[in-house]
Amino acid sequence: MRSTPTTKRLSLSEWFKTITFYEILVGMKATLSHLINYRPVTLQYPHEKRTLPDNYRGMLALLRYDDGTEKCVGCDLCEAACPSRVIRVVSAEVPGEPTKRYSKEYYMDMTRCLFCGMCVDACPVDALGMTREFEWAVYDKRQLHLNKQQLLAIGDRSFSVREKRLELQHPNVAFFNVAFSHVPPKPN
Amino acid sequence: MVTEFGLRLAISLTQIGAVMCIVVITVLILTLAERKVLGWMQDRMGPMEVGPYGILQPFADAIKLFFKEDIVPAGANKFIFTMAPILCLIPTFIGFAVIPWGPNWTFEINGIVVKPFVISDINIGILYILAFASLAAYGIILGGWASNSKYSLLGGLRSAAQVISYELNVGLSIVGVLILAGSLSLVKITDAQTGWFWNWHIFALPAPQIFAFVVYVISVVAETNRVPFDLPEAESELVAGFFTEYSGLRFAFFFLAEYANMVLVSCVASALFLGGWNAPYPGTLMELVGLSSWSWIESTMWFAVKTYSLLFLFFWLRATLPRLRYDQLMRFGWKVLLPIALANIVVTAIAVFIYQRI
Numbered sequence: 001m002r003s004t005p006t007t008k009r010l011s012l013s014e015w016f017k018t019i020t021f022y023e024i025l026v027g028m029k030a031t032l033s034h035l036i037n038y039r040p041v042t043l044q045y046p047h048e049k050r051t052l053p054d055n056y057r058g059m060l061a062l063l064r065y066d067d068g069t070e071k072c073v074g075c076d077l078c079e080a081a082c083p084s085r086v087i088r089v090v091s092a093e094v095p096g097e098p099t100k101r102y103s104k105e106y107y108m109d110m111t112r113c114l115f116c117g118m119c120v121d122a123c124p125v126d127a128l129g130m131t132r133e134f135e136w137a138v139y140d141k142r143q144l145h146l147n148k149q150q151l152l153a154i155g156d157r158s159f160s161v162r163e164k165r166l167e168l169q170h171p172n173v174a175f176f177n178v179a180f181s182h183v184p185p186k187p188n
Numbered sequence: 189m190v191t192e193f194g195l196r197l198a199i200s201l202t203q204i205g206a207v208m209c210i211v212v213i214t215v216l217i218l219t220l221a222e223r224k225v226l227g228w229m230q231d232r233m234g235p236m237e238v239g240p241y242g243i244l245q246p247f248a249d250a251i252k253l254f255f256k257e258d259i260v261p262a263g264a265n266k267f268i269f270t271m272a273p274i275l276c277l278i279p280t281f282i283g284f285a286v287i288p289w290g291p292n293w294t295f296e297i298n299g300i301v302v303k304p305f306v307i308s309d310i311n312i313g314i315l316y317i318l319a320f321a322s323l324a325a326y327g328i329i330l331g332g333w334a335s336n337s338k339y340s341l342l343g344g345l346r347s348a349a350q351v352i353s354y355e356l357n358v359g360l361s362i363v364g365v366l367i368l369a370g371s372l373s374l375v376k377i378t379d380a381q382t383g384w385f386w387n388w389h390i391f392a393l394p395a396p397q398i399f400a401f402v403v404y405v406i407s408v409v410a411e412t413n414r415v416p417f418d419l420p421e422a423e424s425e426l427v428a429g430f431f432t433e434y435s436g437l438r439f440a441f442f443f444l445a446e447y448a449n450m451v452l453v454s455c456v457a458s459a460l461f462l463g464g465w466n467a468p469y470p471g472t473l474m475e476l477v478g479l480s481s482w483s484w485i486e487s488t489m490w491f492a493v494k495t496y497s498l499l500f501l502f503f504w505l506r507a508t509l510p511r512l513r514y515d516q517l518m519r520f521g522w523k524v525l526l527p528i529a530l531a532n533i534v535v536t537a538i539a540v541f542i543y544q545r546i
Contacts, residue, residue, distance in 0.1 A: 024509065028504055028505070028508045030508070031229040031504060031507045032229075032504065034228070034229050034231060035225065035228045035229045038228045038231075038233055039230075040227075040228075040231055040233045044233070044236055060516075161502045
């Protein structure tokens with residue numbers, strides 16, 4: 001029974017490197033070169049912020065047309081598209097206009113949101129948008145359960161340029177404001 | 189009318205107060221410098237928030253530690269738990285009493301001979317430092333045992349084994365210097381190294397102590413529980429090691445003791461091996477200019493430069509090296525460093541013997 005495994009015989013150069021701590025000196029040279037060529041990769045976050053990419057997916061918001069009416073038509077498609085069940089829409093008829101619907105209540109539970117953007121893709125009237133806000137740390141997680149007024153407020157402060165309400169939209173008809181150019185025309 | 193005893197007491201207390209101030213200020217600087225240097229070496233910035241470029245961070249840390257709740261864990265031995273940080277701190281600070289900070293000058297006040305740059309020039313200076321450095325291990329071990337926590341106990345036990353193994357190498361690596369200087373007094377050892385820098389004991393002619401210096405530096409890194417020998421407080425294995433259960437001011441005491449110990453061993457290393465307060469050239473530049481009464485500033489600055497270079501080496505090693513495994517630590521201490529230190533004693537003794545006969 002051997003107490004220690006047989007060590008490999010070192011060559012002369014390896015032995016010399018061992019007794020002069022060559023490997024350690026190489027490592028120390030690396031750290032010293034970082035000290036001399038000091039270029040920090042970190043940012044002082046609250047004071048300086050990194051530039052966000054153009055397609056940054058931040059906080060969700062509800063949008064309005066330029067005349068101040070809500071875009072949302074209460075179709076529930078965002079609720080259906082959401083993989084984390086963040087959204088809950090209570091749809092209702094516009095009073096006195098039986099053909100037109102709107103979202104009577106609209107809730108988002110942002111504690112669960114994973115910012116995939118599927119609701120924005122699903123929305124037929126572009127009523128949802130993703131802002132570039134990300135500093136949403138709160139002391140109480142109930143503050144992340146947002147209602148319709150809060151979501152509209154986020155949209156108001158993030159999107160200063162509002163989309164124009166189309167002329168051909170009849171006030172009694174929910175018009176799906178999407179571009180149909182990519183849809184091939186029906187054959188006659 | 190001042191009695192002689194009162195005058196002596198006043199002078200000693202003034203010196204002690206000055207040295208304590210210098211050490212505590214150095215520790216404050218070190219806590220910041222360590223985080224800054226580590227940050228720079230890792231392409232970070234280190235603390236930046238408190239004050240311009242974070243220079244007031246040590247004060248913020250001190251105030252925070254001072255006002256934190258002092259928790260004594262259930263089942264802890266309260267007396268030893270309270271005593272351990274003090275046991276750790278006092279031996280470290282006591283060691284500074286024999287460090288010569290500047291040239292070996294004397295002047296007289298009312299017939300009392302005063303050495304302004306050393307608190308007490310006792311003739312067993314280095315032995316005194318070694319004795320008290322060993323006592324500091326009791327603070328760590330008792331603190332680990334009294335906390336009633338398995339992590340603290342493991343940290344304390346590791347510290348005990350490590351300090352015993354590496355104290356031996358520290359003591360043996362110093363012996364070569366003692367043979368060359370022929371004295372245990374740090375003042376006399378430093379005086380023996382005046383002149384050009386090749387008179388420093390690391391390069392001194394009959395037997396250069398460069399191997400002893402390397403053994404000493406490695407051993408004191410282990411003795412002060414610093415990376416790569418920080419097994420007693422290995423944070424990835426033992427939470428924080430022996431001071432896991434400590435908080436508030438007691439934790440601050442352990443922290444202070446660790447950094448003061450670093451300063452102490454760096455001071456001893458520069459006094460023993462690197463010529464202490466001696467400049468690398470004979471005399472001082474101040475004397476050449478004609479301000480010989482101000483040459484102590486240059487001498488103390490050289491001492492500070494040497495000490496701070498060694499302290500920088502501590503940070504540099506910490507930024508570079510990973511932690512050793514426990515058996516590697518023990519094998520390195522007993523099977524590599526101890527034979528080198530012993531061989532150094534034999535070679536130095538023979539060389540000095542032959543040198544004296546020629």
